[in-house]
Amino acid sequence: MVFVFSDNEKIAIEMLAKAVEISRELGSKPSAVVLGRDGQEKARKLVAAGASVVYLAGQDMDEIKAEEGSEILHSICKEVDPPLIMIGSTKTGKEIAPRLASLLDAGLSTDSRKLYVRDGSIVTERIVYSGNGVATERFASKPAIVTVQAKTYDPLPPDDSRGGEIVTKDIAPREYGSKILKVESMVSEGANVEDAQIIVSCGRGFKSSQDLKLIEDLAKSLKGYTLGCSRPIAADLKWLSEDHWIGLSGHKVKPKLYVACGISGQIQHVAGMRDSGIIVAINKDENAPIFKVVDYGIVGDLYTVIPKLVQAINEKA
Amino acid sequence: MNIVVCAKQVVDVGEIKVNPSTGKPVLEGIPKKISDIDKNAAEEAIRIKEKLKGKVTVITVGSEDARERIKEILAMGADDAVLIVPPEGADYHVISNLIAKAIKDMGQVDLVLCGEASIDMFSGQMGPRIAGAMDIPQLSYAFKIDAEAEKITAERNMGDKRVVSESTYPVLLTVTKEINVPRLPSLMQILGSAAKPIKVLKAPDMNVPDLAPKVVLEDVKGLAMNRKNLIFKDDLDQAVKDLAENLSKDGALG
Ligand SMILES: Cc1cc2nc3c(=O)[nH]c(=O)nc-3n(C[C@H](O)[C@H](O)[C@H](O)COP(=O)(O)OP(=O)(O)OC[C@H]3O[C@@H](n4cnc5c(N)ncnc54)[C@H](O)[C@@H]3O)c2cc1C
């Protein structure tokens, strides 16, 4: 039984497509685990997406605590003995997967981009050194555990006529010294940088949040835009919501055109946008690392350059 | 309060180049440093010690030359350090078990702090693995911590959610880059750090039963970026024209 788990339903469905494929090779079956409330409904979707069996557990949990989530998965794994466990790379997935790996004495490779079987061993590839390299890793453990980011695999078309078994598990995790006091949903501005074709991004070169007006002007002149930003703009200054955050710890994007304004181009930012079609930067520091990774760059004060550029683009269009 | 900070020596990833003939990233000769967020973890540990009294121990698993880098954290205010030299090919399974064992051997430890992720591998594995191996609670992605004598509260960035959690001790926390700004030690502190003890342990002497990796690193290929690198400067009116012209030629203006 190849196992799939994510608190994010979309990633679970995407991973199932891969699980279906790789279970054939392993002579196994694709299955999924759903933790928390409303499991039945979610389980049916996962069956339609390819799961042969869906386990429901922790039905009374409002929030998944890592200690409890990993304990429940551990207990199901002990019974089912999966060769491979795929966990969605959300924050929740990323705090559960390593704890589960430790309970199972198993290997874990995070943010796996490729997964295959070679000579009976499970092999995976992942990005290392902030985008400077791709590592090939071979598992010497059973199970092998990977975490998988959104959009790594294309989902199978949902098939509501597929049959699958839904199994409810009553597993009461132990008491831990930790508890969740409060959960607050973050305001999202609904930016979808991952699907965007044109992204105009801002960094700490902007002096105040009001000045982001400038970048909106530029974005508009480029048509069909989405606003992106560096980590400090979302995480420290909170000028934009985190769905705009691009980089190693943020979203990975590959638009046709990426314009970085007032962004220094530290490798952790570049890791998120290095696959873009054309990369443009505006920065007043000629030695900013961003200029090493661009197709076109303008050295200058963005407060002067952006209005001029908007005009030049409008004249072209 | 006995606090452990896990800190890793890494190559400065911003300096890595890909060797065009081998296609591999060149790691030799690249400057090494303490992984960025581990300094935030150290800063937080030292602040908690300043508030609640106690001791801060740095644990690092790495080569002997990590000693020089560890001194930076001792200079910031940590009291002592343990440097564990791992066996060849050690993976997260092996290293987390070594760290968990070293902590256990220290006696009573109340709080373990890790970075949310290391800058070279960016796995975010080590913290939760150590917590699992020690069978203690974990609070990850903390961007604000309030430590009191009997319990600790953390505000955590869980992506689309902010979660406030609390825990009794012992507990492991992983912290984000936003939690604080690590202090720069004074010259006196830097000089003083030379006298602080660094205990070196070799993995085979530590009585950890399973030192075989579960994940074998087979190969690392370099990912080079090839870009046009046309930079316009000085005459900004000309520069924006040149840029617009090029974008138009590339068909990027719609
Ligand atoms: C583990 C880890 C993960 C990280 N993940 C991410 C990530 O996912 N995404 C991310 O972005 N960062 C990430 N970072 C942070 C990253 O290392 C940098 O600190 C960050 O990208 C810098 O943001 P910035 O370029 O906006 O700010 P700065 O580095 O401060 O750069 C500002 C730039 O603006 C220029 N500037 C200033 N004024 C002007 C002006 N008037 N006109 C034109 N230019 C001007 C300056 O020359 C400078 O180059 C991560 C760091 C770590 C350690």
Ligand SMILES: Nc1ncnc2c1ncn2[C@@H]1O[C@H](COP(=O)(O)O)[C@@H](O)[C@H]1O
């Ligand atoms: N070799 C190591 N020695 C000590 N601490 C480590 C080591 N590797 C990782 N860590 C800790 O675990 C955190 C997460 O690292 P990683 O799992 O590699 O992303 C780091 O920020 C450190 O606090």
